[in-house]
Amino acid sequence: SRNIRLAVIPGDGIGIEVVAEGLKVLEAVGTKIEQTHYDLGAARYHRTGETLPDSVLEELRGYDAILLGAIGDPSVPPGILERDLLLRLRFEFDHYVNLRPVKLFPGVATPLADTPAEDIDMIVVREGTEGLYAGTGGTMRRGTPHEIATQESLNTAYGVERVVRYAFEKAKTRPRKKLTLVHKTNVLTYAGDLWQRTVNRLAEEYPEVTTDYCHIDAASMFFVTQPERFDVVVTDNLFGDIITDLGAAIAGGIGLAASGNINPERTTPSMFEPVHGSAPDIAGQGKADPTATILSVAMLLDHLGLHEQAAKVEQAVADDIVERLAGWAGRTTQEIGDDITARVSG
Amino acid sequence: SRNIRLAVIPGDGIGIEVVAEGLKVLEAVGTKIEQTHYDLGAARYHRTGETLPDSVLEELRGYDAILLGAIGDPSVPPGILERDLLLRLRFEFDHYVNLRPVKLFPGVATPLADTPAEDIDMIVVREGTEGLYAGTGGTMRRGTPHEIATQESLNTAYGVERVVRYAFEKAKTRPRKKLTLVHKTNVLTYAGDLWQRTVNRLAEEYPEVTTDYCHIDAASMFFVTQPERFDVVVTDNLFGDIITDLGAAIAGGIGLAASGNINPERTTPSMFEPVHGSAPDIAGQGKADPTATILSVAMLLDHLGLHEQAAKVEQAVADDIVERLAGWAGRTTQEIGDDITARVSG
Ligand SMILES: CC(C)[C@H](C(=O)O)[C@@H](O)C(=O)O
Ligand SMILES: CC(C)[C@H](C(=O)O)[C@@H](O)C(=O)O
Numbered sequence: 001s002r003n004i005r006l007a008v009i010p011g012d013g014i015g016i017e018v019v020a021e022g023l024k025v026l027e028a029v030g031t032k033i034e035q036t037h038y039d040l041g042a043a044r045y046h047r048t049g050e051t052l053p054d055s056v057l058e059e060l061r062g063y064d065a066i067l068l069g070a071i072g073d074p075s076v077p078p079g080i081l082e083r084d085l086l087l088r089l090r091f092e093f094d095h096y097v098n099l100r101p102v103k104l105f106p107g108v109a110t111p112l113a114d115t116p117a118e119d120i121d122m123i124v125v126r127e128g129t130e131g132l133y134a135g136t137g138g139t140m141r142r143g144t145p146h147e148i149a150t151q152e153s154l155n156t157a158y159g160v161e162r163v164v165r166y167a168f169e170k171a172k173t174r175p176r177k178k179l180t181l182v183h184k185t186n187v188l189t190y191a192g193d194l195w196q197r198t199v200n201r202l203a204e205e206y207p208e209v210t211t212d213y214c215h216i217d218a219a220s221m222f223f224v225t226q227p228e229r230f231d232v233v234v235t236d237n238l239f240g241d242i243i244t245d246l247g248a249a250i251a252g253g254i255g256l257a258a259s260g261n262i263n264p265e266r267t268t269p270s271m272f273e274p275v276h277g278s279a280p281d282i283a284g285q286g287k288a289d290p291t292a293t294i295l296s297v298a299m300l301l302d303h304l305g306l307h308e309q310a311a312k313v314e315q316a317v318a319d320d321i322v323e324r325l326a327g328w329a330g331r332t333t334q335e336i337g338d339d340i341t342a343r344v345s346g
Numbered sequence: 347s348r349n350i351r352l353a354v355i356p357g358d359g360i361g362i363e364v365v366a367e368g369l370k371v372l373e374a375v376g377t378k379i380e381q382t383h384y385d386l387g388a389a390r391y392h393r394t395g396e397t398l399p400d401s402v403l404e405e406l407r408g409y410d411a412i413l414l415g416a417i418g419d420p421s422v423p424p425g426i427l428e429r430d431l432l433l434r435l436r437f438e439f440d441h442y443v444n445l446r447p448v449k450l451f452p453g454v455a456t457p458l459a460d461t462p463a464e465d466i467d468m469i470v471v472r473e474g475t476e477g478l479y480a481g482t483g484g485t486m487r488r489g490t491p492h493e494i495a496t497q498e499s500l501n502t503a504y505g506v507e508r509v510v511r512y513a514f515e516k517a518k519t520r521p522r523k524k525l526t527l528v529h530k531t532n533v534l535t536y537a538g539d540l541w542q543r544t545v546n547r548l549a550e551e552y553p554e555v556t557t558d559y560c561h562i563d564a565a566s567m568f569f570v571t572q573p574e575r576f577d578v579v580v581t582d583n584l585f586g587d588i589i590t591d592l593g594a595a596i597a598g599g600i601g602l603a604a605s606g607n608i609n610p611e612r613t614t615p616s617m618f619e620p621v622h623g624s625a626p627d628i629a630g631q632g633k634a635d636p637t638a639t640i641l642s643v644a645m646l647l648d649h650l651g652l653h654e655q656a657a658k659v660e661q662a663v664a665d666d667i668v669e670r671l672a673g674w675a676g677r678t679t680q681e682i683g684d685d686i687t688a689r690v691s692g
Binding site: 072078079082083087109110111112113114115132133135137138139141143144145146147148149150151152153154155156157158161184185186187188189190191192193194196197216217218220221222223224225238241242243244245246248249250253254 | 418424425428429433455456457458459461478479481483484485487489490491492493494495496497498499500501502503504507530531532533534535536537538539540542543562563564566567568569570571584587588589590591592594595596599600
């Protein structure tokens with residue numbers, strides 16, 4: 001089979017360290033990859049003022065997939081790198097599915113008391129291209145006592161239907177076959193109505209899938225008190241952002257949370273990244289857990305049809321985690337990467 | 347002192363049961379109250395089509411305070427009672443502070459493992475009149491593949507400043523004197539910029555208060571993993587809705603979470619209500635915990651300047667909770683109300 005053409009964007013802070021370990025595992029699992037590294041993020045922004053040059057965007061379009069570390073640094077005003085680099089990639093490549101498993105690996109400590117590992121096993125299908133992330137809105141009379149600032153959530157039938165359909169397809173393949181829409185239909189009545197009608201309509205095409213609905217406020221509560229309620233969750237961009245961080249927290253922490261920004265039609269490269277940020281406070285110290293990136297590599301392999309290799313990486317992580325019980329605290333970023341690499345090579 | 351003039355809106359489902367217990371405690375604590383009950387909610391809507399007649403709204407304006415149970419029933423389409431009754435009261439009476447303590451009472455089981463009670467002790471100051479709750483937005487080409495649905499978040503300098511100032515004043519009175527803004531400034535750049543600038547500006551007037559910032563996604567994670575990070579939290583209407591349900595979850599459940607919809611200038615009656623909803627599935631069965639309503643009554647007393655009585659109710663709840671350790675599961679709504687009533691009468 002031909003080589004995988006991979007674009008690598010280590011980004012900022014710990015992004016650089018964790019991506020190095022992810023690549024180590026990717027190579028060890030026996031894939032033929034050609035990687036090209038792209039220097040994008042805070043450093044480039046400070047050096048050249050560039051976030052994502054159009055020429056780079058067009059080049060990236062030619063890859064099979066993108067592996068991204070983390071974007072963001074306190075030295076850059078909020079929104080610039082997020083909007084013009086990270087979100088721009090998601091939007092330009094039409095990553096309308098932001099896939100985020102929330103799964104407690106056996107042996108991982110959850111902050112929830114008395115919660116067996118099997119109770120936390122869901123997949124959040126977060127919409128990735130619409131809603132409040134559209135960035136529309138504005139400011140009038142800025143800095144005066146009469147200032148108003150607006151933000152707009154844009155939702156289209158086209159955008160909602162395709163992600164809801166993806167979620168139904170996902171639910172169909174899982175043992176519990178349950179899909180929960182999370183929204184706030186009682187307050188966001190226009191958008192909520194579109195989401196709820198779309199779920200109701202598609203439900204008729206998927207009689208084997210049980211559907212449920214939960215307001216975002218109640219869902220946040222249930223993530224903590226009854227996570228076993230959820231199997232596949234479908235939700236909008238902002239609610240998905242919030243509950244997947246909460247999901248990471250209950251499933252053992254942000255150090256383990258993987259994600260894929262996916263274009264299911266494969267007309268563009270999908271992009272895989274840990275849910276965590278660049279964590280500038282611990283960058284360069286070998287303290288970051290590369291596991292989230294390594295699990296994102298597994299999602300990447302899966303997306304590219306390399307299911308066997310994906311399973312191998314996931315198993316290696318699961319085994320590594322069981323062993324953590326003995327000696328987790330001591331290992332550096334690199335040591336964890338090495339240990340998991342050894343397992344996939346074996 | 348003159349009698350307290352109280353408007354009571356039991357509302358729907360368990361609202362009716364829990365309000366009855368709240369009133370029992372209010373009477374027993376030695377306040378002279380004149381109550382008038384208002385029949386508003388799903389039953390009235392079905393009977394007459396009315397949610398909140400203008401004449402009733404004007405009458406309510408004349409009271410010292412409002413005690414509300416819960417509003418909502420699955421027989422009414424989402425949004426109608428919420429927008430035209432509950433949110434209308436909050437908006438018409440300019441309840442710009444939605445005050446929601448998140449406090450773990452000693453003896454209450456939190457779902458978080460290894461979290462001592464003193465680690466969960468914060469107050470969320472949720473903005474109550476703006477943001478995405480404004481209800482602006484619309485739908486075009488509804489029901490077609492070309493539908494678009496929008497929601498708008500409206501934020502004003504006037505609206506943000508007054509609630510942030512209230513939060514700083516609150517923080518000033520607390521031992522830790524820490525105020526955390528929760529928002530999503532890196533994506534909601536217009537609104538986030540207004541909130542962040544307002545906090546920065548007012549911080550200069552409150553040098554004794556430490557300020558901090560946390561994205562809503564990270565905050566949701568920290569509520570579970572490091573709740574001790576938070577003392578006073580100020581946030582917008584929607585983020586406040588989400589994190590206060592999450593707060594209720596970590597502080598022992600929705601059965602204990604109280605709230606006040608407050609107009610600090612007292613030009614209108616403030617409204618006190620449990621954070622929980624009408625829970626139609628358990629309504630009428632004596633299963634609902636009235637403690638959230640009873641704690642809301644304590645907030646009501648406090649707001650009216652009856653600090654001693656407020657403290658007495660809070661202490662009675664704290665004592666009742668300690669005793670729960672022995673025999674909580676058995677008690678009905680009414681028995682819990684009776685037990686707390688006995689304590690405040692003693
Ligand atoms: C960095 C930020 C723009 C991003 C988001 O809000 O989507 C992050 O929180 C995430 O979840 O990937
Ligand atoms: C019922 C609903 C409109 C309300 C809200 O979203 O504010 C409720 O969730 C709350 O928190 O009081």
